[in-house]
Amino acid sequence: MTPEEFRRHGHQAIDWIADFLENPARYPVLPSVKPGELTDALPASGPECGESMDRIFADFERLIVPAMTHWNHPGFLAYFANSSTGEGILGELFTAALNGNGMLWKTSPAVTELEQVALRWLREWSGLPESWFGLIYDTASTSSMHAIAAAREAADPDSRTKGARPGLVVYTSQQAHSSIEKGAIAVGIGQDYVRKIDVDDDYRMRPDALAAAIESDLAAGLRPCCVSATVGTTSTTSIDPIPAIADLCERHNLWLHVDTAYAGAAAILPEMRWAFAGCDRADSLVTNPHKWLLTPMDCSIFYTRRPDILRRAFSLIPEYLQTAQDPRAINLMDYGIPLGRRFRALKLWFILRSFGREALAARIRAHIEMAQTFAREIDAHPAFERVAPAPFSVVNFRYTGSDDDNRRILEKLNSTGEVFLSSTVLKNRFTLHLAVGNYGTTPQHIAKAWSLLKSAAGV
Amino acid sequence: MTPEEFRRHGHQAIDWIADFLENPARYPVLPSVKPGELTDALPASGPECGESMDRIFADFERLIVPAMTHWNHPGFLAYFANSSTGEGILGELFTAALNGNGMLWKTSPAVTELEQVALRWLREWSGLPESWFGLIYDTASTSSMHAIAAAREAADPDSRTKGARPGLVVYTSQQAHSSIEKGAIAVGIGQDYVRKIDVDDDYRMRPDALAAAIESDLAAGLRPCCVSATVGTTSTTSIDPIPAIADLCERHNLWLHVDTAYAGAAAILPEMRWAFAGCDRADSLVTNPHKWLLTPMDCSIFYTRRPDILRRAFSLIPEYLQTAQDPRAINLMDYGIPLGRRFRALKLWFILRSFGREALAARIRAHIEMAQTFAREIDAHPAFERVAPAPFSVVNFRYTGSDDDNRRILEKLNSTGEVFLSSTVLKNRFTLHLAVGNYGTTPQHIAKAWSLLKSAAGV
Numbered sequence: 001m002t003p004e005e006f007r008r009h010g011h012q013a014i015d016w017i018a019d020f021l022e023n024p025a026r027y028p029v030l031p032s033v034k035p036g037e038l039t040d041a042l043p044a045s046g047p048e049c050g051e052s053m054d055r056i057f058a059d060f061e062r063l064i065v066p067a068m069t070h071w072n073h074p075g076f077l078a079y080f081a082n083s084s085t086g087e088g089i090l091g092e093l094f095t096a097a098l099n100g101n102g103m104l105w106k107t108s109p110a111v112t113e114l115e116q117v118a119l120r121w122l123r124e125w126s127g128l129p130e131s132w133f134g135l136i137y138d139t140a141s142t143s144s145m146h147a148i149a150a151a152r153e154a155a156d157p158d159s160r161t162k163g164a165r166p167g168l169v170v171y172t173s174q175q176a177h178s179s180i181e182k183g184a185i186a187v188g189i190g191q192d193y194v195r196k197i198d199v200d201d202d203y204r205m206r207p208d209a210l211a212a213a214i215e216s217d218l219a220a221g222l223r224p225c226c227v228s229a230t231v232g233t234t235s236t237t238s239i240d241p242i243p244a245i246a247d248l249c250e251r252h253n254l255w256l257h258v259d260t261a262y263a264g265a266a267a268i269l270p271e272m273r274w275a276f277a278g279c280d281r282a283d284s285l286v287t288n289p290h291k292w293l294l295t296p297m298d299c300s301i302f303y304t305r306r307p308d309i310l311r312r313a314f315s316l317i318p319e320y321l322q323t324a325q326d327p328r329a330i331n332l333m334d335y336g337i338p339l340g341r342r343f344r345a346l347k348l349w350f351i352l353r354s355f356g357r358e359a360l361a362a363r364i365r366a367h368i369e370m371a372q373t374f375a376r377e378i379d380a381h382p383a384f385e386r387v388a389p390a391p392f393s394v395v396n397f398r399y400t401g402s403d404d405d406n407r408r409i410l411e412k413l414n415s416t417g418e419v420f421l422s423s424t425v426l427k428n429r430f431t432l433h434l435a436v437g438n439y440g441t442t443p444q445h446i447a448k449a450w451s452l453l454k455s456a457a458g459v
Numbered sequence: 460m461t462p463e464e465f466r467r468h469g470h471q472a473i474d475w476i477a478d479f480l481e482n483p484a485r486y487p488v489l490p491s492v493k494p495g496e497l498t499d500a501l502p503a504s505g506p507e508c509g510e511s512m513d514r515i516f517a518d519f520e521r522l523i524v525p526a527m528t529h530w531n532h533p534g535f536l537a538y539f540a541n542s543s544t545g546e547g548i549l550g551e552l553f554t555a556a557l558n559g560n561g562m563l564w565k566t567s568p569a570v571t572e573l574e575q576v577a578l579r580w581l582r583e584w585s586g587l588p589e590s591w592f593g594l595i596y597d598t599a600s601t602s603s604m605h606a607i608a609a610a611r612e613a614a615d616p617d618s619r620t621k622g623a624r625p626g627l628v629v630y631t632s633q634q635a636h637s638s639i640e641k642g643a644i645a646v647g648i649g650q651d652y653v654r655k656i657d658v659d660d661d662y663r664m665r666p667d668a669l670a671a672a673i674e675s676d677l678a679a680g681l682r683p684c685c686v687s688a689t690v691g692t693t694s695t696t697s698i699d700p701i702p703a704i705a706d707l708c709e710r711h712n713l714w715l716h717v718d719t720a721y722a723g724a725a726a727i728l729p730e731m732r733w734a735f736a737g738c739d740r741a742d743s744l745v746t747n748p749h750k751w752l753l754t755p756m757d758c759s760i761f762y763t764r765r766p767d768i769l770r771r772a773f774s775l776i777p778e779y780l781q782t783a784q785d786p787r788a789i790n791l792m793d794y795g796i797p798l799g800r801r802f803r804a805l806k807l808w809f810i811l812r813s814f815g816r817e818a819l820a821a822r823i824r825a826h827i828e829m830a831q832t833f834a835r836e837i838d839a840h841p842a843f844e845r846v847a848p849a850p851f852s853v854v855n856f857r858y859t860g861s862d863d864d865n866r867r868i869l870e871k872l873n874s875t876g877e878v879f880l881s882s883t884v885l886k887n888r889f890t891l892h893l894a895v896g897n898y899g900t901t902p903q904h905i906a907k908a909w910s911l912l913k914s915a916a917g918v
Contacts, residue, residue, distance in 0.1 A: 033568050039576055098530075108528045187647055
């Protein structure tokens with residue numbers, strides 16, 4: 001494509017996207033395609049000769065868009081809802097055009113430094129210690145794997161050269177995200193050495209159970225190395241008691257990782273800061289702007305007070321990547337697995353500046369209020385019951401019938417194309433899960449979901 | 460930003476990028492900024508209230524762009540040069556706007572299926588077995604780490620539950636990318652168990668040395684598990700003898716991973732297919748469209764003949780991600796660390812269709828021809844010498860003086876802002892490294908580099 005063709009098709013694309021952003025609800029939130037349908041509609045082989053972008057765009061509209069689950073639909077109320085705002089989209093556009101790669105400072109000073117600047121801004125807004133170091137990975141799963149690898153390095157510095165040896169133990173709660181277990185598998189700690197600590201009735205890790213598990217492992221000659229606690233667990237957004245957990249970590253010299261992948265965005269609200277008490281005592285923390293901070297996929301921030309350990313675990317500098325040493329020219333490839341580094345900070349910087357802290361906080365605050373209003377509706381209705389506290393913007397609830405009744409209600413609701421809720425299992429019961437987090441979601445969308453729910457339940 | 464504001468700023472952005480693509484050489488390829496200069500030019504804290512996009516764009520042009528290393532500059536001849544084409548940029552634009560997340564088929568059928576379709580097309584063009592499974596990760600380092608994790612799983616299925624145990628051994632060559640060693644560190648195999656096999660005079664892994672190392676480790680009671688061979692090594696693009704290595708892997712039941720991160724794109728040229736002989740016998744292979752296939756960062760493809768092993772190593776399905784089982788609705792989160800999955804296939808599909816195989820092959824062919832011409836110039840000039848064969852689009856060479864002379868020449872050359880070459884060390888000598896791979900690079904750019912080189916050397 002020539003630059004002039006890019007100009008023409010680029011303007012078309014911008015108009016298409018502006019129309020889409022004006023009304024993302026024009027498409028059903030969940031597509032009606034069946035598995036394999038898109039695959040079968042596309043040629044089995046790629047074209048020998050090039051095709052026109054007009055034709056490719058036409059197929060994009062005809063085949064791809066209708067096979068999308070529309071995360072940008074304001075009725076997307078499943079998992080952790082998220083958004084790509086105009087600012088974020090433009091950031092990604094420039095990122096793709098400049099195509100910078102921040103493996104070394106030298107291979108793109110702006111990629112390296114803007115990442116540090118944006119992460120410093122957000123760290124300050126979130127009340128995290130000024131001295132912390134941060135960098136961006138693709139997903140929270142990758143960030144948490146790096147936390148566990150750093151914990152392994154801290155507990156067993158020989159593991160880098162001699163390999164992991166059985167007996168290191170990682171602690172997390174029964175409500176933790178599956179990525180903690182996956183990270184422990186990946187770095188060679190093993191599933192048998194992941195303790196999923198009991199939670200209390202509000203789905204929070206029990207410090208007494210954690211203390212007992214650590215003592216028991218120590219008595220068995222094992223080597224506790226890491227606790228991964230969560231502020232905002234995946235099912236219920238429960239808040240583990242970080243101060244008590246931090247006490248235990250200090251006593252036993254364990255790496256404390258805090259997964260705030262979803263809830264971390266709420267730390268910029270003064271009135272929500274209580275939920276993050278004790279996080280400043282963590283060794284590492286993950287927060288994903290691509291979840292609740294209006295940033296398009298992907299952007300997961302990993303903060304750590306101990307970058308030296310992370311660097312010791314992962315730094316390897318081959319001859320072809322040797323550069324002059326300068327304390328202000330950090331090479332981010334030294335701090336993890338990926339060598340190449342996309343300019344992800346640009347979209348985040350656009351968003352932080354264009355919104356400013358107040359407007360970002362106002363949007364998150366509005367999401368929390370919508371969820372609280374919905375929780376009150378559930379609490380007040382005799383045919384529904386709430387299953388967990390709702391400290392943030394997620395509500396877990398059930399129709400007061402069987403699991404199958406609830407499954408049917410969910411299926412009926414989601415087949416409307418107007419809203420998409422997801423489910424989980426809490427105390428062995430199938431549970432409906434409503435998450436507010438999309439930029440465009442308004443109280444009207446929640447009211448619609450509520451009305452559809454009651455109608456699906458026949459009440 | 461409202462949709463109308465997005466429309467206005469989006470059109471501005473497209474015009475800016477079209478102008479940029481018309482002449483990416485308007486900026487020096489290497490910026491003149493000093494470490495910390497951009498950081499110091501930006502506020503220490505983020506803004507409380509939002510700022511206008513006009514002001515943000517102005518800062519972007521004034522501060523960010525001049526601090527970029529311009530990978531899109533046609534004089535970018537360092538490392539493995541790459542490009543972001545118009546097609547790829549538009550793909551990323553739609554990806555950001557739709558913001559699909561392909562962790563499960565259900566969370567975006569199009570994200571999941573188009574990835575499979577595009578990877579099937581490319582697999583066929585590359586002459587790889589039809590039965591192979593593929594998926595996209597961010598970088599080759601991540602892909603290769605997954606290969607080593609799969610090898611660990613295949614050799615020691617207990618490692619998932621019981622953790623890695625010392626004694627598994629990974630083999631690669633002295634010329635392999637550092638990510639292989641880093642991957643072995645990450646998954647708990649350890650640096651002491653990575654054998655960097657000797658290379659021959661052409662920097663290719665020596666199968667006799669590999670066989671001897673395996674025998675020696677077996678005799679010592681260790682457990683060889685993986686060979687990572689390379690087609691197109693990072694310094695010299697040397698081609699390991701895959702057929703002989705595959706024989707050894709079969710004999711000893713080792714996982715054969717082939718790193719074709721850079722060179723893999725050349726497999727779509729019939730006349731280059733010889734370089735990939737034996738790759739069809741690999742257990743896994745990585746190829747990065749974001750290197751030589753005109754695709755913006757990031758897009759690294761991991762192909763494997765044994766997806767069942769990868770899945771066994773990484774599948775963990777929590778309650779909140781349970782979906783109906785359907786053999787055509789694969790859930791890509793089951794095949795690796797990252798749970799979230801950006802719609803990276805869209806840009807690749809745009810590129811494969813808009814160019815078609817012939818035009819992509821023609822561009823790669825032209826890059827190879829430019830490098831071969833340059834290699835002949837070096838060979839013919841008495842003041843320069845070539846240091847390694849150049850089977851693809853990379854030439855390694857020296858001025859026939861001291862290492863310091865060569866360092867000075869490189870520094871002088873790169874300070875012009877017209878070209879950017881990198882360096883490596885081969886046979887203990889500082890070596891200049893010229894890589895052709897940018898879409899806009901023409902024979903005139905290579906001639907310019909050659910003329911600047913001679914002038915810097917004073918010959």
